[in-house]
Amino acid sequence: MSFNRHGVWAIYRFEMGRAFRTPLQSFLTPVMTTSLYFVVFGAAIGSRVTEVNGVSYGAFIVPGLVMLAVFTESLNNASFGIYFPKFTGTIYELLSAPVSALEIVLAYVGAAASKSILLGLIILATANFFVPVHILHPFWMLGFLILTTACFCLFGFIIGILSQGFEQLQFIPMLVITPLTFLGGAFYSIDMLPPAWRTLSLFNPIVYLISGFRWSFYETADVAVGVSLAAALAFLVACLAAITWIFRTGYRLKN
Amino acid sequence: MNPILSISKLTKTYASGHQALKAVSLDIHKGEIFALLGPNGAGKTTLISIVCGLVNATSGSVSAGGHDIARDYRAARALIGLVPQELHTDMFETPWSTAMFSRGVFGLPPDEAHVEKVLRELSLWDKRKSKIMTLSGGMKRRVMIAKALAHEPRILFLDEPTAGVDVELRRDMWALVRGLREGGATIILTTHYIDEAEEMADRIGVINKGELVVVEEKVKLMRKLGKKELTVQLQEPMAALPPSLAQWPLVLAPDGTEIKYTFDAHDESTGIPGLLRRMGEQGIGFRDLNTRQSSLEEIFVSLVSERGQGAP
Numbered sequence: 183m184s185f186n187r188h189g190v191w192a193i194y195r196f197e198m199g200r201a202f203r204t205p206l207q208s209f210l211t212p213v214m215t216t217s218l219y220f221v222v223f224g225a226a227i228g229s230r231v232t233e234v235n236g237v238s239y240g241a242f243i244v245p246g247l248v249m250l251a252v253f254t255e256s257l258n259n260a261s262f263g264i265y266f267p268k269f270t271g272t273i274y275e276l277l278s279a280p281v282s283a284l285e286i287v288l289a290y291v292g293a294a295a296s297k298s299i300l301l302g303l304i305i306l307a308t309a310n311f312f313v314p315v316h317i318l319h320p321f322w323m324l325g326f327l328i329l330t331t332a333c334f335c336l337f338g339f340i341i342g343i344l345s346q347g348f349e350q351l352q353f354i355p356m357l358v359i360t361p362l363t364f365l366g367g368a369f370y371s372i373d374m375l376p377p378a379w380r381t382l383s384l385f386n387p388i389v390y391l392i393s394g395f396r397w398s399f400y401e402t403a404d405v406a407v408g409v410s411l412a413a414a415l416a417f418l419v420a421c422l423a424a425i426t427w428i429f430r431t432g433y434r435l436k437n
Numbered sequence: 438m439n440p441i442l443s444i445s446k447l448t449k450t451y452a453s454g455h456q457a458l459k460a461v462s463l464d465i466h467k468g469e470i471f472a473l474l475g476p477n478g479a480g481k482t483t484l485i486s487i488v489c490g491l492v493n494a495t496s497g498s499v500s501a502g503g504h505d506i507a508r509d510y511r512a513a514r515a516l517i518g519l520v521p522q523e524l525h526t527d528m529f530e531t532p533w534s535t536a537m538f539s540r541g542v543f544g545l546p547p548d549e550a551h552v553e554k555v556l557r558e559l560s561l562w563d564k565r566k567s568k569i570m571t572l573s574g575g576m577k578r579r580v581m582i583a584k585a586l587a588h589e590p591r592i593l594f595l596d597e598p599t600a601g602v603d604v605e606l607r608r609d610m611w612a613l614v615r616g617l618r619e620g621g622a623t624i625i626l627t628t629h630y631i632d633e634a635e636e637m638a639d640r641i642g643v644i645n646k647g648e649l650v651v652v653e654e655k656v657k658l659m660r661k662l663g664k665k666e667l668t669v670q671l672q673e674p675m676a677a678l679p680p681s682l683a684q685w686p687l688v689l690a691p692d693g694t695e696i697k698y699t700f701d702a703h704d705e706s707t708g709i710p711g712l713l714r715r716m717g718e719q720g721i722g723f724r725d726l727n728t729r730q731s732s733l734e735e736i737f738v739s740l741v742s743e744r745g746q747g748a749p
Binding site for chain 2: 188189191193195196199200270271275276279280
């Protein structure tokens with residue numbers, strides 16, 4: 183047995199089952215939140231800020247909203263998915279089973295990513311009710327969506343492994359990622375900022391991810407799309423390296 | 438015959454500096470029921486956890502079915518099933534789905550017939566669609582066993598299988614374990630209930646403070662270390678033991694109605710016939726007499742405390 187496909191499939195199905203058992207929490211809540219953003223930002227602000235880089239404000243914020251939901255859900259899903267077995271103790275089975283670290287990551291991160299991608303597409307469809315959404319580069323749009331989801335699910339998985347309590351689990355998503363996302367151009371172009379803030383924003387990795395994703399919709403971007411792609415790949419490699427290290431040392435998983 | 442499980446010089450020192458295992462070596466034979474006895478904190482769970490992959494050993498090696506648990510972990514782990522001490526279950530799952538999950542995680546294709554058989558044997562079939570959170574403690578423990586059996590392990594570890602379990606379930610559990618052994622499985626159980634080991638085990642290992650104090654066949658262990666006690670109930674109470682009986686180490690009960698004589702069960706000559714003859718000659722009448730073999734519990738306590746006294 184060189185690859186435990188039954189094991190990966192069992193974990194993947196288990197994790198997907200968790201999401202579909204709570205459809206309200208998993209899917210309706212994010213759709214609701216997105217709709218509220220449209221009402222608040224699209225209607226209230228959109229009536230004053232009519233266009234950004236030639237795109238109507240309502241349409242401009244769509245990629246940012248999708249990313250915002252994908253970041254949050256990816257982190258929550260992936261961190262909770264691996265943290266919960268640690269919390270309840272059921273992790274014993276995973277550790278005693280003939281599954282490799284790679285297979286565990288593949289199953290958990292794969293399931294979390296599937297859910298996030300599905301959610302991203304649902305939000306896109308929801309957005310389409312409020313504003314006409316045009317996607318100039320559907321292939322790149324999906325590419326960025328998958329890449330970003332993979333990054334944040336891996337990152338969430340790491341958070342789930344390192345966390346020693348529910349508060350730690352929430353710490354990075356709420357206090358780091360959410361502010362960085364709001365300041366990362368989800369609702370505006372960083373060109374609209376004063377120069378000093380603009381420069382500062384370039385240190386925010388989220389800017390690159392949102393910019394690249396938005397480029398695939400409208401071909402407008404805060405940074406060159408190649409730079410966005412490179413940033414996303416660098417993030418992915420960093421997460422993979424961290425996970426490899428964690429499993430090699432058994433850190434916080436085994437005594 | 439090659440052992441199915443071979444543990445060699447296994448050592449574990451936790452980050453806190455606590456040395457849980459001190460160069461433990463142990464071979465488990467195929468098809469036996471091995472009971473690992475020891476007080477709390479003796480290292481039983483650490484030993485099991487290392488073999489099952491939950492804890493990394495500091496040094497030493499373990500092989501299961503000839504497969505090294507570190508180098509060839511897939512083949513080794515596929516042979517091993519673990520029922521941990523704590524009831525760790527996915528509360529929102531059902532016995533059916535969680536057993537199917539376990540089978541999958543261990544790399545086997547779904548086999549509904551096998552999972553059904555396991556659930557029926559554990560009297561869980563009627564509850565297969567109930568959420569685990571709604572089951573009683575005893576049922577949850579059965580679910581843990583069902584999960585461990587779902588992948589048809591050849592070696593089954595039961596860590597304190599009957600801790601906090603009622604008498605009936607305990608009997609059921611024992612019957613189940615015997616049934617599994619008849620099916621060809623090798624069973625290693627930890628317990629601090631001595632009667633459990635006495636009832637079930639073929640061989641017994643006593644572990645204390647991270648060291649295997651003794652590993653012996655149960656019968657031999659009891660014969661070797663067991664004391665027998667003869668109790669003679671006297672017709673007439675006596676005030677003191679007569680000097681004519683001084684050659685036997687006798688103890689007279691405080692009320693003078695009973696004499697106790699303790700001797701090693703494996704002694705060739707116990708001296709009982711001589712004692713009884715002498716008593717007859719002296720006209721000491723007795724109403725009744727019985728002999729009793731010391732239980733494993735007494736053996737165990739004496740082993741553990743002897744070791745404790747021997748330590749610096």
